[in-house]
Amino acid sequence: MYGRQLSEIQRDELIVKLKDRFENNMRRHEGLIWPDIQARLNRSGDKLFTLFEMDRTGGEPDVTSRNEEKDEYVFTDCSPESPAGRRSLCYDRRGMESRKENRPGGNAIDMAADMGM
Numbered sequence: 001m002y003g004r005q006l007s008e009i010q011r012d013e014l015i016v017k018l019k020d021r022f023e024n025n026m027r028r029h030e031g032l033i034w035p036d037i038q039a040r041l042n043r044s045g046d047k048l049f050t051l052f053e054m055d056r057t058g059g060e061p062d063v064t065s066r067n068e069e070k071d072e073y074v075f076t077d078c079s080p081e082s083p084a085g086r087r088s089l090c091y092d093r094r095g096m097e098s099r100k101e102n103r104p105g106g107n108a109i110d111m112a113a114d115m116g117m
Contacts, residue, residue, distance in 0.1 A: 004049045004116065014052050015041065021062045021078075028078065029063050037063055037073055046116055051075060053115035057085030086111065 006014065015038060022034050041048055054061040059077040066073050077083070090096035090107040097103075 005045050006048055006052055010052060011048060014048060014055065017055065018051065018061070018063075021060060025062055025078070029065065032063060032066060032073070040073060050116035054083075057115075058083030059086070 018041070019034055019038065022029065022037070041051075051061045054075075054077055058079065060079040060083075061075045062078045063073050064076040064078070086108075088104045089111060090099065090104055092107050092109040096107045
């Protein structure tokens, strides 16, 4: 769901966490400069919300490249395994509803939409 906003505290904590992750994993984003990325993030509330949700569900979002054509930074979930908050999902609602037994609590398509992706 687009349009969600973080509180100032959530935003500040997320920016610190993303900066730390950026600085600790320089091999992922050679040639990119944190102040440029942070300036863009500070103007992108919806994108910050998505990154917050990725992090909140156990992921480790990190900037991995810059799409020059679209003038965008690309963030990727760099967690070593499926984040705990995004496991045991069906791909989509149809797959979830077709499960007769052991139906999971959700599906990846709806979860991604709720996270603003």
